[in-house]
Amino acid sequence: MTSQLHQAKRPVSAVLAGPYGHPFHPILVTVPIGAWVSSLVFDIASRVVDNPGFLNQGSVWLIAIGVVGALAAALVGFLDLFAIPGGTAAFRTGLVHMSLNLTVTAAYVANFFWRQGDYGEPVGVALGPLVLSAVSLAALGVSGFLGGKLAYHYGVRVADEATQTEGFRNPTT
Numbered sequence: 001m002t003s004q005l006h007q008a009k010r011p012v013s014a015v016l017a018g019p020y021g022h023p024f025h026p027i028l029v030t031v032p033i034g035a036w037v038s039s040l041v042f043d044i045a046s047r048v049v050d051n052p053g054f055l056n057q058g059s060v061w062l063i064a065i066g067v068v069g070a071l072a073a074a075l076v077g078f079l080d081l082f083a084i085p086g087g088t089a090a091f092r093t094g095l096v097h098m099s100l101n102l103t104v105t106a107a108y109v110a111n112f113f114w115r116q117g118d119y120g121e122p123v124g125v126a127l128g129p130l131v132l133s134a135v136s137l138a139a140l141g142v143s144g145f146l147g148g149k150l151a152y153h154y155g156v157r158v159a160d161e162a163t164q165t166e167g168f169r170n171p172t173t
Helices: 002-009 030-046 053-082 089-117 127-153 161-168
Strands: none
Touching: 030 053, 030 127, 053 089, 089 127
16 A cells, blocks of 8 residues: 555656656646636636627637647646556545536537637627536536545645655754
């Protein structure tokens, strides 16, 4: 058991996934999360302002940025998943986390193409794409909860307690 936990804390490749105790995946997920939250804000705003075209276009760009960021985060996330021993609760949680994220990314790709008919038009975002964004973002929130469970409950890619105590030593003693 201890060796399985130790394995899940170590990167498969420190160069690609980030060094021990400092994984790249949590850094990279901020790009799609921020882009997709902002795109939903633009979507909602486009339905209440007089000149919504720029918000509609901005939302499409933010969706595209989020998809690119999600793909980068997924590549690194796969490496972190491979470090988790199979058959464990942590691995099953990781599979659900990954599946939700891939589904959300696919939904945003579909949303991007759905919006192409109105791109450049001085109209607000249609209700269908707006609802798809809201549902996708809610699913992303569930996936984020599972990602937090992986890190904070199971300790995946988190430094062990012996390493953590270095931050709490009093240098004067």
